Amino acid sequence: MRSVIDIKDLSTTELNELVAVAEDIIQNPDKYAHKCDRKKLATLFFEPSTRTRLSFEAAMYELGGHVLSMSDAGSSSAAKGESVADTAKTVSCYADIIAMRHPKEGAPLVAAMNASIPVINAGDGGHNHPTQTLADLLTIHREKARFDNLTIGLCGDLKFGRTVHSLISAMTRYSGIKFVLISPKELTVPSYVKKVIKEAGAECRETTDLLEAMPQLDILYMTRVQRERFFNEEDYLRLKDSYILTPEKLITAKKDLCIMHPLPRVNEISVKVDEDPRACYFKQVLNGKYMRMALILKLLEIK
């Protein structure tokens, strides 16, 4: 019985297998329509999340399974003081697999340690969100048809952005990867993440200038620069526009650039960019559902 709490819980071979299954689901959806007949997914979301919960639920329905869901965290047993461990043990009696989102970092791990069914981390605070990384990987594979020899620009809040750290952890497994880390000095990648890149032998350079980096990039992964991350308003106002993607900033970009964003966006990508065929962030959402389907099948050991 396996759980996935961190993207590191999956080997490179397993990541490649999940991508292959997701591609097969896209090509042959009918083949998978009854794979999870009579199986139940419990979505335990202890904080509001529309997109991730709907994605998990859509994934299970498309596999022919059922979904058990809490109406909202405020009315759950957790609000009455039940521990995560007890909730996990209880839900194990009703469902076949759990997808858990929780505001506290490490809560899905505690659930996995106590449940007798697989647990998927659907986001724990600012910590891990492995199925977002799976969505990112399928998007890269679909757009570039490879995982190696790519120059990946990561732009915005690279200090607190959990999706960026997980994507780096996943992509350092492949050869010929170059990272261009584009952020204000206040929001650079933490040293332990840089160490992951160095130990993997991947190339990496840092810059504060998105325009300067643009021509080299095969992938541009945007994240939001949040006001509350700055010590003073002046710095925020000075820097925020540098990291907003507009059609003008894409003039020097490659014709086959893949623009990604974990969403939701606020204003870091102009809506005018949505019309650009290189914008892939809504494809990412769809790819997330396919990868969640592949992951559910894997953890339920359904071929």
Place this chain on the structure above:
Amino acid sequence: MNIDSIKNGYVIDHIKAGKGMEIYNLLRLDLLDCPVAIIKNASSSKMGKKDIIKIDALIELNMDILGYVSPDATVDVIKDEKLAEKKKMSLPEKLTDVIFCKNPRCITTTEQELPHIFHLTDRDECEYRCAYCESRGK
């Protein structure tokens, strides 16, 4: 207690000078009713100064605490007044309830019955990270 001779017990030697009391407290040696001696700032050819703890009973010693607080320490196990075994400490791979997670967003802050588990993530830097939230242990 004659601190030079132990019948059955331990001599925890080569403790980094100044760490003896910390080990005494973490191992809860204050709860023992057997003789316990702490020698502070003993001279050492290798270390300059060192602390030594002698315990005149074969209690269950938490080696993880010793390894974490003073990874260069050694433990002589004395049985029938003879050296039965010499153990060399090193940084343990895993710590349980030795250090505690300070990250306010960690699940351990709300679920207080959870053990505080840390894994060694960088031996050279003596870096431990929380098993739940991966915050660096301090």
